[in-house]
Amino acid sequence: MLPSTRVTRHPLPPSQPTPTLLRPTPPRPRLLRPAPPRPAPTNRRDPSVADPDRIGRASAFLASGTIVSRVLGFVKAIVLAAAIGVVGSTSADAFAVANGLPNTVYVIVAGGVLSAVLVPQIVRASTHTDGGSAYINKLLTLALTVIGAATVLATALAPVLTWIYAGSNTEILPLAVAFAWWCLPQIFFYGLYTLLGEVLNARRSFGPFTWVPVLNNVVALIGLVIFGILFGFDPDGTRAIDDWTPGMVAVLAGSATLGIVVQAVVLFWFWRRVGLRYRPDFRWRGVGLGAAGRMAGWTFGMLLLTTFAGIVQTQVVLLASGEGASVAAIDNAWLVFMLPHSVITVSIATAYFTRMSEHAHAGDLDRVRDDLSSAVRGVSVILVLAAVVLMVVAYPFGAVFQPGLTLASALGNVIIAFAIGLVGFSILFVVQRTFYALGDTRTPFFFTLFQVIVFTVAALSCILLPLEWTAVGIALSTTLAGTAQLVLALVLLRRQLHRLDGRRIAVSLGRDLAAAVLPVIAGVVLLVLLGGTTEDGFAVSNRVGAIVSMAIIGAVMAALxxxxxxxxRSPELRGFAEPLVARVRRR
Incomplete structure (x- = not known):
């Protein structure tokens, strides 16, 4: 289950993936210039060797913007839940389907292709005499032409696309189509944001791509507040489909699209600040686009597979709409699940990804293997804690969106089912990026095909479950299929790298799991004492109690x-902590 690029279910900035399996995450800021040819051994330290302090600083810088955006994203999701509900809300499910369509189409047309081929191609193009500017203009012109045409076509086919995803529930279909007319133009601006931001990253201007999603959240949050003031809040999701007016649809879905527009267009200003000028260039030969296209072919096939899996998932889970946790609940649970992945995994892996591309381009597989091992161990040391904390505080997290044990537990059970696979999901993200660094998009297609088959069989079997457990079954199917995919991906990667530093990774992961035992015990005891398992308990009866309880439980578990x-004496933890400790001591 590779991380996806679905970015705005509510709507959130492109830093928010969604549960529609396997979609590669949009490129994030790249930190390192291409490595020069390796000199003969000397007594001086080789600058291309991974520096934990440098990686730590780079990861922290990338994470800062993501954290701010995620905090606003959670606030926005809470306001959305107050406006149209979550569990049992047909309105919320209709909006979730429609607001997911734009990035479904975008990912098929360009999203994963750009993620898989853009960074290596820019690294290679930077060696050209013009610093890659010709490649940038040609790529931007080609991509915007394709994405613009796709946007017009997809918007015209809004009823058809909505039916493909929501046809199993005819009750919500008319409202979902009405939302889709307003949401589908987002496709073009997703592409514009990704392209402009990636070029800025290649020019070592990382801040804009990391921070402008905050504007998206602010605009969309203002739109939700206006919607609630004008038309009333509906936290229980009791508003009927027939109660929606064109004005209500325009305010809710239109503000979602406006946030994406602002997020993309503002990057032009940052282009000017770094001296970049975009000049359309329709001469698409001569800068390696043919090679990029061949690489993208396999990625495109992979995205078609995952789109099919996403359709199966949505159609099955919509059977529970109005009765229990459904599409909106899956989206909110995924939002919670993806927080540690976005802040930790994407930041750490991104700091290694360009280095991997450089070492792979130089044919230095030993260093690619070392990068993989370091990234996996660095990610796991944090993600093990994140996974167990999410499972312990799942019910309070559910209460943040909808207070009361009944509704909170319905959402919390979905969070738990996803959290079980968090560590494997994040390791898979690193493994996939390693294949991309090696210039191999063919192999990921085949282990994605395997995952889609496993998921589809498991998801269809969820039809047999009681409706209140359908969403939990879908989440567990995602975890099961992703774990199976990870095992196969590691076997295939080992063939390319000859070995995977497996012993050191296994020892590190075992140490992390052992260290989590005492925190889990303490967290469960605190959850019970704070009333997280009773209807009127402090941890689930209201949002303030839920947030306070999560803070207490999370702090205690993290400290332990x-x-x-x-x-x-975990070397991974010390690698991140010791530079910070040394800096504090110097001050």
């Missing part, structure tokens, strides 16, 4: 976890 790891 890192304390045990420090006592066990």
């Amino acid at each position: 976890y890192f304390g045990v790891l420090w006592a066990l």
